[in-house]
Amino acid sequence: MQKNNKLLRILSFFVIVGFLYIGLLQFKISQFSHLKASRNADYLIVLGARVNGVEPSLVLASRINAAAKYLKENKKTVVIASGGMGPGEDISEADAIKRELVKQGINESRILLEDRSTNTYENIKFSKRLLPLQEKSIVVVTSTFHLYRAISLAHFQGLSxxxxxxxxxxxxVFKSYSREYLAITKFYLERYLLGFS
Structure with missing residues (x-):
């Protein structure tokens, strides 16, 4: 009986810690999900998400729409469409972003492609290579659930x-946030425990 009570207390402790941890992650995500982008940025980086064949997923379509709205309001901003081609995708995420932006009236001359990346870290890393060496104003476009990690990764790579x-x-919502909690945890482990940079 005592062993069962002890086990129950241990399990309860880990459940409570788990809920507190998820609450902390949700708080950090929420802090970043209401950011206001500065106007007239030199560059806009649109982070890729799943493409179904050649059609953007709902998540990617939302990012494209947000980017198109910004680009129409800020005529001099150049956009980097970022994302490679994964399983089940007939074109790269970058190509899908470009196609949809053009459909929404954004001139091709304003669109640069980064079509090699396979994750958020690489999105930032490879997009950074398309930027001029001198400091420029940059805005990253991604989903509300993803913005905290995306900006954190950009800062860790020296990109303001x-x-x-x-x-x-x-x-x-459910799938995206559940995966993001795991992705942020992986990021914390790599960055703070394994010296990831």
Missing amino acids: VDGLPAKTPWLA
């Missing part, structure tokens, strides 16, 4: 950026 949040579609 603002954030432009794109609404997370309701159908994608």
Whole structure:
């Protein structure tokens, strides 16, 4: 009986710690999900998400729409479409972003492609190579759930950026946030325990 009570107390402790940890992550995500992007940025980086064949997923479509709105209001901003091609994708995420932006009236001459990246770290790393060496104003466009980690990764790579949040579609909320909690945890482990840089 005592062993069972002790085990129950241990399990309860870990459950409570787990809920507190998830609450902390949600607080950090929420802090970044209401950011206001600075106007007339030199560069806008749109982070990729899943493409179904050649069609952007709901999450990616939301990011593209947010980017298109910004680009129409800020005529001199150049956009970097970032994202490689993964399983089940017939074109790269960058190509999908470019296609949809052009459909929404954004001139191709304003769009640069970064079509090699396979994750957020590489999105930032490879997009950074397309930027001029001198300091420029940069805005990263991604989903509300993703902005905290994206900006954190940019800062860790020496890139000073603002954030432009794109609404997370309701159908994608549970899956997206659940995966993001794990992704942030992985980021913390790599950065602070394994010396990831």
